[in-house]
Amino acid sequence: MTAVLEKIGLTRPQVAWRIAQEIDEGSYVNLGIGSPEMVANYVPTDREIVFHSENGILGMGEAPAPGQEDGNLINAGKKPVTLLPGGSYFSHTDSFVMIRGGHIDICVLGAYQVAENGDLANWATLDTSKPPGVGGAMDLAVGAKRIFVMMDHCTKTGKPKLMNKCTYPLTGSRVVRTVFTDLAVIDVTEDGFVVREITAGVSFEELQEKTDAVLTLSENWQTLAPPDV
């Protein structure tokens, strides 16, 4: 008989939902490839957000209906998208003016590790067997007004990903503003990680055990209990 461990913590869609709530109306938002792309699905319907894609799109919409894909209209993850009214196309250089020049309000990125000073490691591990690649991550890291990280609190083998110091190669130094995990919402401050929300069913002590840096509980902390999405 196998013991079934009940998974505590949010699902990825629920973390995406939580991040979407944090985005103000009128924000210009870039979503990194992978899980962060889900955030677009959960923007409240009464809020108008402009999504930016590094390959030269503003006003990116959702995926087209099957059969309606246009090979010339893809997102940073090379997946087909649509364009909303008000959207525009521009060159790659102009796209990175927007990114590096501080015009993007929020960028949501995945990560391997985040350090308590906001260092971000999300482009390479210590495994040198595959050729390295970085894409637009380093430009986004230094350019976006706010970097949100969307990631599991620990690796699949239970190792912490919120660290005192990153052990993986850095993407950017002191760039992360807020980390959204399956267990918590944590801000990076001058005093290190400050916990703003903890998932229902998880204690602060458990959270600290799974984190390789000192956590401070915010005075106004709240329970994180998103809807079933």
Added chain:
Amino acid sequence: MSPPILFINRIDWLVVVDFAAIGYDLYLIDHLGLASYSTPMIDKSVNNISAAVADIQSGSVVLSSGFGDAGAPVDLLEALIETDAENLTIVSNNAGEGNYGLAALIAARKVSRVICSYPISAGSVVFQDCYQAGEITLEVVPQGTLSERMRAAGAGIGGFFTPTSAGTELGKSKECRKISGVEHVFEYPLKGDIALIRATRADRWGNIVYDKSARNFGPVMAMAATLTIVQVDEIVDLGKLNPELIITPGIFVDRVFVHNG
């Protein structure tokens, strides 16, 4: 037709010139081949793809547009396989997919070096195999830096400081400077001998219009190369492209070629 008529008035000197007659004389010269007379015309269109790539030299730095498949000049890249050019350096956002375009060029052992921002994907098997075998070298450049280095080359800028990659593995060997309290690294321009670009429409002056997110690196690569070759769906009459909407003015373009099919 009457010959030009000269009137000499006794009171005033008056010369009347019959322009129609002069035009007739030119017509005769042209059609009887009495002089090499023809209307000068800029025409950057090239009839066939082999002619488009014929004089690309071995060792060239080739800028190849495209973000994934969108805007990738697949036919131009594959046409290079039929030439003698080898030992090429390819500058592109990615390093090829499947067995077509850039992947086919790499598989044909024409490429010795790739400068790109994101070489790995599920489909970039050809590049990965060559890389593991040590047959191809890779320079990873952050995507925005790649774009801006080419812009600097096209713009005659000698170099620039960017915060991208400062404090990371990719920036550690570079000259650094703290500007307004932020660490920056120095980057040099990246110029191409050749640019291979995929676009939608052109005219005979080489003015270019792109399609949606297939535009991506096209405009900057057109500026940054000595010889710019553009593959398009159609070449329209001069004046048909709205001047307000031309994305790459023809000054940056040398050859345009219509893609068949």
